[in-house]
Amino acid sequence: MSSDRTLLMRPSPAARESLSALTPILHRVVERIGETNDITTLALEPLEPPSMNFRCGQFNMLSALGVGEIAISMSSAPHERMLRHSIRDVGAVSHALCQSSVGDLVGVRGPFGSDWRVESARGDVDQRDTVVVAGGIGLAPLRGAVEELVRDTQRGGGRIFILVGAREPSQIVFRADLESWKARGAKVSLTVDLATSEWDGRVGLVTTLLADAGFDATNSRAMLCGPEVMMRFTARALIDLGMDPEGILVSLERNMQCGVGWCGHCQLGPLLLCRDGPVVPYAGLVSQLLTQRER
Numbered sequence: 663m664s665s666d667r668t669l670l671m672r673p674s675p676a677a678r679e680s681l682s683a684l685t686p687i688l689h690r691v692v693e694r695i696g697e698t699n700d701i702t703t704l705a706l707e708p709l710e711p712p713s714m715n716f717r718c719g720q721f722n723m724l725s726a727l728g729v730g731e732i733a734i735s736m737s738s739a740p741h742e743r744m745l746r747h748s749i750r751d752v753g754a755v756s757h758a759l760c761q762s763s764v765g766d767l768v769g770v771r772g773p774f775g776s777d778w779r780v781e782s783a784r785g786d787v788d789q790r791d792t793v794v795v796a797g798g799i800g801l802a803p804l805r806g807a808v809e810e811l812v813r814d815t816q817r818g819g820g821r822i823f824i825l826v827g828a829r830e831p832s833q834i835v836f837r838a839d840l841e842s843w844k845a846r847g848a849k850v851s852l853t854v855d856l857a858t859s860e861w862d863g864r865v866g867l868v869t870t871l872l873a874d875a876g877f878d879a880t881n882s883r884a885m886l887c888g889p890e891v892m893m894r895f896t897a898r899a900l901i902d903l904g905m906d907p908e909g910i911l912v913s914l915e916r917n918m919q920c921g922v923g924w925c926g927h928c929q930l931g932p933l934l935l936c937r938d939g940p941v942v943p944y945a946g947l948v949s950q951l952l953t954q955r956e957r
């Protein structure tokens with residue numbers, strides 16, 4: 663990269679906050695973790711402090727310099743030292759990001775959007791049980807929230823049930839975190855669509871884990887992230903078990919460009935998902951809109 667370009671992307675600290683919505687701030691890749699054959703976690707550090715403040719469930723627009731920009735959720739918790747994003751290699755930009763090496767520069771614009779509401783409206787610890795349901799890479803936007811929730815259980819928060827579905831065992835992400843959450847009191851259940859010879863766990867859709875997970879649906883909230891069809895079936899099953907649809911949050915992904923409610927690319931019915939989402943309650947209108955495919 664030329665030094666001119668680097669200068670252009672280095673606003674003064676005073677201008678930084680207002681510019682960050684539209685101007686990528688350069689970050690350096692300080693750690694690169696291969697989670698699966700096609701999912702990579704990048705730990706990023708700004709070239710100049712301060713680090714970004716964000717809430718669990720929000721996303722950044724990450725730019726692979728000279729290639730393009732895409733929406734990626736934070737996979738770290740706000741209290742963790744390093745800003746992390748976990749990226750699945752599906753196309754040009756995600757491929758370039760996944761190929762980054764330690765020391766490379768990445769542009770970061772954000773944080774944008776709504777969050778998992780880990781704290782209750784009053785700012786104190788929520789005492790309801792929390793059911794976290796993730797499909798594949800869907801655990802990435804939930805990882806920070808789970809970290810916060812696990813900390814909250816030590817401060818009197820409700821129990822945590824983490825239900826994860828993956829295509830096959832090798833596609834299960836954050837295995838060390840899953841073990842650590844289990845050791846710290848969360849109930850973790852895994853299932854895969856296709857078992858391999860070394861897999862002795864559950865086989866089937868993630869919805870099959872709900873019935874015997876052990877939570878009281880009438881006094882729980884839920885956080886769902888994964889393919890829309892999985893979130894739809896899971897939300898319906900939770901409602902059938904007695905959960906309030908307002909207490910079921912889903913993270914919706916649409917093609918995003920500006921990230922700030924200007925371009926309309928992320929529209930879903932009356933919602934602009936970069937601004938009103940990505941995390942929204944599965945109630946009323948959203949449950950109807952979820953049956954619509956992106957054009």
Ligand SMILES: Cc1cc2nc3c(=O)[nH]c(=O)nc-3n(C[C@H](O)[C@H](O)[C@H](O)COP(=O)(O)OP(=O)(O)OC[C@H]3O[C@@H](n4cnc5c(N)ncnc54)[C@H](O)[C@@H]3O)c2cc1C
Pocket residue numbers: 721730732733734735736748749750751752753754755756757799802803914915916917918940
């Ligand atoms: C709010 C938000 C948060 C996201 N968080 C993450 C994350 O934490 N980790 C992660 O790996 N991905 C995340 N995504 C998805 C990510 O933005 C897309 O995978 C990315 O835009 C693909 O761009 P590309 O140039 O690599 O591939 P493209 O060439 O644009 O697309 C390659 C393939 O991916 C599909 N695709 C493109 N955009 C999306 C999308 N938004 N959702 C699903 N499929 C898509 C295309 O239809 C195509 O089949 C998020 C998306 C949004 C909107």
Ligand code: FES
Pocket residue numbers: 917918919920921922923924925926927928929934935936937
């Ligand atoms: S991405 Fe531009 S309006 Fe949402």
